[in-house]
Every structure is written in structure tokens, then in C-alpha cells.
């Protein structure tokens with residue numbers, strides 16, 4: 001696969017504050033990348049370096065094999081869409097969408113044709129062309145902003161939380177729209193979002209950042225089931241992290257002991273091991289939906305005794321909180337059914353399959 005975007009060891013400081021501490025990232029042609037991480041971790045800063053609104057202190061950014069050092073934003077094959085849309089209030093929809101082409105001195109007939117194509121692509125009505133932004137709904141305005149960002153046929157579309165100001169229902173519609181747009185035009189998307197569900201739903205790969213550095217880049221399944229460490233594990237969705245002691249590591253797997261985990265001989269093999277897990281303290285991760293309620297007589301690879309303390313209906317699923325005898329709180333999520341398998345106060349056995357667990361070294 002060819003990399004459309006190649007970022008090598010990019011660093012950027014504002015005064016003495018290091019906002020990017022050596023970021024390297026390679027994005028394939030046509031990929032949809034979601035950039036996530038806590039507030040202030042450097043997501044927008046990274047987009048600005050790619051777009052050319054700022055220059056990195058050190059490091060290299062190449063787009064389609066061309067080094068971008070010294071190339072001004074307007075000359076880069078990128079386009080950026082912001083959360084607070086910057087439509088020109090005094091221009092009609094047609095003028096707004098055509099603006100990037102006008103800047104490039106494209107001829108009027110060509111602009112008209114391309115604007116028409118964008119209106120169709122964004123499923124906006126033709127009659128909107130002569131309206132002003134204030135005469136459109138928030139969602140329509142955001143579609144116009146997307147149309148404007150696509151009109152100059154960028155190689156890279158940079159999206160800085162374009163949907164976060166919209167209400168939930170509209171957001172869902174535009175998420176589906178974005179995915180459709182991505183599929184139909186084949187442009188590479190780098191999309192900053194706070195919404196992890198959105199990242200999971202839209203992205204081919206998710207890039208998790210923290211403190212100006214990339215912690216993990218991987219498919220949604222990698223990030224969710226094989227996170228690089230306890231931070232990523234907790235940042236992406238609900239998780240259970242149980243302290244364990246690794247007693248042995250052989251070609252047959254990893255063996256551990258845990259106060260709260262009951263099994264036949266006090267030794268359980270874990271098939272999935274993250275990084276270099278050495279003998280000694282480590283963390284075992286189990287996602288809430290991978291725990292199940294055992295009925296009497298049921299056998300599982302491992303089981304945990306717990307008392308149900310809380311219950312939340314979530315529509316399609318039910319989430320429970322349960323406490324182990326050792327005091328560890330667990331989250332369990334199971335499909336909602338008409339008769340619930342557990343109630344608050346129940347003492348239950350929660351079972352899991354060894355292939356579903358994941359182990360981090362304690363330092364992670």
C-alpha cells in the first residue's frame with residue numbers, strides 16, 4: 001500500500017510547552033484515520049502541521065511523496081474542516097462552495113459544474129445554492145462546509161471535530177454521511193474526534209494520542225481488544241483490569257495467579273499476551289461483554305465470584321457492576337432479555353474464556 005501521508009518524528013513546542021513530542025505516522029491512500037486522545041494531547045496541533053497552518057520545529061511531513069517543508073497551506077493538497085464552521089455569511093451556498101476554486105482562478109463555467117457535483121455528492125438540494133448560510137440548518141451548514149472542503153479535490157481531508165457541535169440525531173445522520181462520502185470519493189480522511197463510538201464506527205485505523213505522543217495506531221478491534229496498555233484500555237470504552245501475578249511463562253502460554261480468580265488448580269493459561277510480560281505483577285484485561293453469568297454446573301476457563309451492586313439498563317444491553325470478595329469492582333455487560341439473569345444483591349459466578357483475556361505488564 002502506498003502512504004499518502006508520512007510523518008516522521010515531528011516535534012512542536014509553544015514556548016517551553018512541548019505539544020508534539022516526536023510523532024511518526026504513516027497513513028495509506030484512501031484510509032480513514034480517527035485521531036483520539038484526552039483534551040490537550042495535541043490532536044489539533046498535529047492537524048495544523050499537516051495542513052500547513054504551522055510548521056513543525058523538527059521532523060518531516062510528506063504528502064504523496066512530496067516534502068511539505070516550507071509549502072504554504074494554500075499550496076498543499078489538503079483541506080481542513082473545523083468544528084466551528086467558517087462559512088462566509090455574506091456569500092451564498094454556491095459562492096461558499098466555489099470559493100476555493102475562485103482562489104485558484106478556476107474559470108466560472110468549471111466552478112459552476114464542480115459546485116453542482118458537490119451539491120449532489122452532499123445530497124443538498126439545488127435550491128439551496130442561492131441561499132445564505134443563516135437560511136440553513138446546522139446540519140445543512142456542515143454539509144456545505146464539507147462540500148467546500150471537497151471541491152478542490154484534496155488528497156487529504158483533515159476534519160477537526162466537525163460533528164461535535166451537532167445534536168445527537170443529526171450527528172448520527174452526518175456520521176453515516178461521512179462514511180458514505182469517504183467510500184464514494186476515495187479521499188484519505190484524518191478525523192479528530194472526542195467521540196470514541198464515532199471513531200470505532202468510521203475509522204479503518206484509530207490513532208490514540210496522549211501528552212503529545214502516539215500511544216497506539218491500530219484497527220478498532222486492535223485498540224479495543226489488544227490495547228497497548230492500561231491507559232488505552234481505559235480510554236477506549238469500559239474495561240476490567242484485574243491485578244495478577246505472572247508465575248510462569250512458557251511456550252504453552254502464560255500462567256498466573258489472582259486472588260479473585262477461581263479455577264481448578266490455581267493456574268490459568270492466557271493465550272494473548274501484550275508486549276513483554278515478565279514474571280511478577282501484571283494486569284489482566286477483560287472487556288465487560290466478555291464476562292458471562294454462570295449457571296450452577298457451568299464450567300468456564302476461569303471464573304470470578306462477585307456480588308451484584310448496581311444495574312443499568314442500556315436498551316439493547318444491561319450493564320452490571322459487581323464486587324469481588326477482594327473488593328475489586330467489575331463491569332459486566334450482557335444482552336438485554338425479558339428475564340434478567342442477575343439482580344442487585346445476588347452472589348454470582350462470572351465466567352470467561354481464556355482466549356478473551358489480554359495481559360499487560362504492570363508498568364504499561
Ligand code: ATP
Nearest residue numbers: 014015017019037038039040041042043044045046
Ligand atoms: P482538544 O481535544 O481539547 O481540542 P487537542 O488534543 O486538539 O485538544 P491541541 O489543541 O493540539 O490539543 O493543544 C495541545 C496543547 O498545546 C494544549 O495544551 C494547548 O494549550 C497547547 N497549545 C495549542 N496551541 C497553542 C498556541 N498557539 N500557543 C500555546 N499553546 C498552545
